[in-house]
Amino acid sequence: MKLDDKLFLVRFNTDKLSHIKIIDPQVCLENDDRTCTRICPSHVYHWDEEEKRITIGYEGCVECGTCRIGCPHGNIEWHYPRGGFGVSWKNG
Amino acid sequence: MKNFDVIVVGGGPAGLSAAISAAQGGMKTVVIERGDYPGTKNVMGGILYTNATNMVVPEFWKEAPLERPIIEQRIAMLSGDQTIMAGYRDPAWAAEPYNAHSVLRVPFDRWLAKQAIKAGVMIITETLVIDLLYEGDTVVGVRTGRDEGDLGAKVVILAEGVNNFIAVKAGLAKPLKPDIVAVTVKEVIALPKETIEDRFCLEEGQGATIELYGDSTAGMMGVGFIYTNKESISLGVGAILEPLIRNHWTPNDLIENMKSKPYVKRLIQGGETKEYLAHLIPEGGYNHVPKLYRQGVMVVGDTAMLLNSLNREGSNLAMISGKIAGEVAAQSIQKGDISEKAMAVYETRLLDSFVLKDLYHYRHMGEFFEKNPHLLTTYPKIFSQAAKMYLTADETPKKQRQKEIIKMIFENRSKIGLLKDIKGAWRGLL
Numbered sequence: 001m002k003l004d005d006k007l008f009l010v011r012f013n014t015d016k017l018s019h020i021k022i023i024d025p026q027v028c029l030e031n032d033d034r035t036c037t038r039i040c041p042s043h044v045y046h047w048d049e050e051e052k053r054i055t056i057g058y059e060g061c062v063e064c065g066t067c068r069i070g071c072p073h074g075n076i077e078w079h080y081p082r083g084g085f086g087v088s089w090k091n092g
Numbered sequence: 093m094k095n096f097d098v099i100v101v102g103g104g105p106a107g108l109s110a111a112i113s114a115a116q117g118g119m120k121t122v123v124i125e126r127g128d129y130p131g132t133k134n135v136m137g138g139i140l141y142t143n144a145t146n147m148v149v150p151e152f153w154k155e156a157p158l159e160r161p162i163i164e165q166r167i168a169m170l171s172g173d174q175t176i177m178a179g180y181r182d183p184a185w186a187a188e189p190y191n192a193h194s195v196l197r198v199p200f201d202r203w204l205a206k207q208a209i210k211a212g213v214m215i216i217t218e219t220l221v222i223d224l225l226y227e228g229d230t231v232v233g234v235r236t237g238r239d240e241g242d243l244g245a246k247v248v249i250l251a252e253g254v255n256n257f258i259a260v261k262a263g264l265a266k267p268l269k270p271d272i273v274a275v276t277v278k279e280v281i282a283l284p285k286e287t288i289e290d291r292f293c294l295e296e297g298q299g300a301t302i303e304l305y306g307d308s309t310a311g312m313m314g315v316g317f318i319y320t321n322k323e324s325i326s327l328g329v330g331a332i333l334e335p336l337i338r339n340h341w342t343p344n345d346l347i348e349n350m351k352s353k354p355y356v357k358r359l360i361q362g363g364e365t366k367e368y369l370a371h372l373i374p375e376g377g378y379n380h381v382p383k384l385y386r387q388g389v390m391v392v393g394d395t396a397m398l399l400n401s402l403n404r405e406g407s408n409l410a411m412i413s414g415k416i417a418g419e420v421a422a423q424s425i426q427k428g429d430i431s432e433k434a435m436a437v438y439e440t441r442l443l444d445s446f447v448l449k450d451l452y453h454y455r456h457m458g459e460f461f462e463k464n465p466h467l468l469t470t471y472p473k474i475f476s477q478a479a480k481m482y483l484t485a486d487e488t489p490k491k492q493r494q495k496e497i498i499k500m501i502f503e504n505r506s507k508i509g510l511l512k513d514i515k516g517a518w519r520g521l522l
Contacts, residue, residue, distance in 0.1 A: 003344045006279070006368035013128070039336060041277050041343040041370035063133065064370040065255040066275045066343075069268045070333050080126060080255070083237050084218030088132045091280045091324075091367045092197030 007042055007060055015085035018058040020044065020067075021077040028054050031073060039070045062087045095244035096122045096214075098421045099234050100251055101221045101258060103130030105407050106393025107251030108204045108213075109148045109414030110421075114249075115212040117422025122243070123205070123213055124236060126220040131201030134253075135371035136407060137278065137317050137328060138197055139301065142190040144408035148415055149207050156203050159194040159321035160299025161186050164292070168355065170307040174476035175355040177302075186298050194299050194319045194326065196280070224248060224262055224389065231262075231388035246430050247388050247421040251414060254372045254394040256382070264391055265382035270337060271462065272376035274314055274401075276330030277343040279351075281363035285323050291359055292320055303404060304329075306472030308350045312336060313461045313468060315401070316350045318359060325360055327351065330373055335465070343370060373406070374399050378455035384442065385435035390417040400450050402457060402521065409447050416441045460520030464513065466505075471513075474504050 022028060029052060036045035036054065042062045046055045063086055068078035080086070098114040100107045103125035114121045127133040139162065145152050153161075163186050166179035185191045205215055216236075225233040225242055233244035250259050254273065259265035285296075292300040299320045308316030314331030329350045331341070350356055374380075374397045381397045384390060392398070393410035400409065417438050424434040442448045461467060478497050488496070505513070 001348070001365060003368075006344070006365060009365065009367050010369075035337050038340060038342045039275065039333065041275065042368075043342075043344075062370045064275065064372050065268075066273075066333060066370070066372060068255075069273055069372070070270050070275075070337055072337070079257075080220055083126045083220040084128060086133075088128055089135065089198050089367065089369060092131055092134050092136075092138070092199075092201065092369070 003043055010042070010060075010062060011088045011090055012059060013085050013088055014059045015081050017082065018056065019079050019081045019086070020056050020058045020061060022054050022056070023075045023077050025053050027073045027075045033072060035070055035072055036067045036076060040067050093233070093242050093244050095233075096120050097245065097425050098122070098247050098249065098418070099124065099243060099245035100249045101234065102251035102253055103127070103205055103215065104134050104201060104251060104253060104393060104410065105204065106395075106410035106414040107249065108201070108208050109411040110249045110251060110392055110418040111208045111213040112148055112211045113415045113418030114421050115208070117419060117426070119422045119425060121213045123208065123215045124219050124221050124234065124243070125215060125217050127217065129202055129217050130205035130215065131198040134197040134201050135278070135369045136197055137319060137404070138195045138326060139192050139319065139404060139407070140195045140200065141192050141405065141408035144411045148411050149204070153188070153190060153193070157195070157199040159196060160297060161190050162192045162194060162301055163294070163298045164300040166300065166302040168302055168304045169472040169475055170304055170353055170355070171472040171476040172307060173354050174480065176472070176475045176479050183295070183298070186295070194301070194321050196321060196326075221252070221258060223258060229387070231386070246425050247390070249414070249417050249421060250389065250391045250395050251393050252395050254374045256395045259382055259391050259395050262386065262389060264384075264386060264389070265395070268374070270333035272374065272380050272458070274330040274332050274373040274375050275336060275343050276328055276371050276373055277347045278326055278328030278369045278371075279347065279365045280321070280367045280369070281325045281327055281360050282323060282366050283325060283360070283363040287362070288320050288323070288325065294320070304350065304356070306468055307353065309346065309468065310339065310341065310349060311465075311469035312339060312341070313465070317404075318356065324366065325363060327356070327360060332375060373401070375401055375458065377458045378448070378451040379458070381448070381451065384439045385432065387432040387435065388430050390420065390435055390438045392417045398447055398451065400454065402454055403450070405450070412445060412447055413442060416445070454521065457520040460516045464516060467513065470505055474501055
């Protein structure tokens with residue numbers, strides 16, 4: 001089963017505001033490990049080769065917190081979404 | 093500003109247990125939860141332990157939305173397509189006083205929150221706590237994300253989960269590092285109840301668990317699990333984040349890898365995935381337990397790193413720590429002393445309980461596995477090979493076969509290596 005199909009099963013109350021930010025985009029240019037593109041369980045982070053930057057699909061964040069801890073450069077500012085927004089599990 | 097005796101940050105098992113015991117101690121208590129209602133943000137494998145839950149809500153099994161009482165627990169080691177396993181089954185666990193149940197956290201936590209409300213707890217939902225409120229050095233409440241959202245309290249209990257934002261801001265915890273958290277993904281896979289009972293050899297309503305080591309995590313420090321629910325299976329896998337990063341795995345590839353193993357595949361065949369979930373597990377153990385208290389504050393559950401991964405216990409440690417913190421809050425407020433010294437009673441009581449005793453007992457375990465990454469590759473291989481050689485019927489006399497097995501073991505691990513591992517296991521696990 002593809003990850004995209006699995007993510008369709010997750011329920012979200014999407015906020016208009018993003019709760020995720022790359023602190024310094026230059027760091028992602030200078031380091032090609034791009035750990036966030038692999039460790040995020042819901043593939044929120046994607047390396048855009050044309051624009052040479054990480055794009056963030058914050059709407060699909062399942063709020064585990066892995067990216068913030070796993071970025072070897074400490075370059076991700078990740079908070080919980082505002083109260084009432086974000087993932088809303090059906091089973092848990 | 094609205095004032096309470098006790099504010100609990102977070103509506104999971106730890107926070108709700110804390111709120112229940114504080115309210116039972118006569119405190120005006122509020123739980124602040126960021127989800128739509130307690131449960132919608134909450135994930136675990138999910139095994140709930142009877143003894144601890146019963147201490148928070150007596151005879152909870154009569155009403156709570158539980159999945160199945162666990163009567164069989166299996167441990168499997170995967171090595172390629174081979175599996176070696178051990179298990180324990182006792183049908184007596186299907187009846188009172190039980191030992192553990194599988195649960196789904198959304199319905200369970202919602203139910204637990206209703207018990208808190210019955211005990212007099214107020215629950216504020218859809219509200220994120222941003223920070224503690226101070227007057228000088230004294231904690232006087234919390235700041236929430238709402239406009240004019242400051243709330244006053246004599247004691248704040250931090251049950252914010254594994255992501256310990258507020259505990260770090262308060263100077264109690266350190267930021268988490270990739271070597272002490274496991275990233276875990278899980279699928280809830282729907283199957284008819286008769287199919288589940290047939291595949292796991294269960295009487296109607298009974299449940300089973302399987303923990304899978306070795307190739308279930310591609311040999312990385314971690315574990316896979318399969319738990320039976322009423323009409324679904326919770327299947328998941330978690331690995332310490334540091335090796336996951338180093339080995340370039342994605343969490344979804346890891347769960348797909350485990351699902352493709354022959355032994356696992358057949359158990360979930362024909363099932364329909366209903367939800368895909370992810371969560372971090374605090375694996376730091378005793379040496380990474382934060383400072384558990386300061387004046388007017390106590391830290392409980394995952395935020396306090398109270399998790400015993402070897403025995404797959406977490407919800408019970410969370411609930412007992414919450415219950416004790418709620419009691420200490422109530423007693424301190426009644427005595428009119430919410431100083432740091434009064435809060436220290438919480439730590440003393442945790443040290444006297446199995447919660448910190450168990451973590452202390454396993455304090456060398458994390459280091460043992462971290463320094464010996466071969467353990468979850470070499471031993472599943474050795475055990476599987478040994479079993480295969482022992483069980484293969486051919487013309488080799490058994491005496492010779494046993495010699496071959498011993499030779500195979502030493503080919504995979506030297507005598508000195510074996511002795512080191514046994515010594516390490518003794519120190520780390522016993």
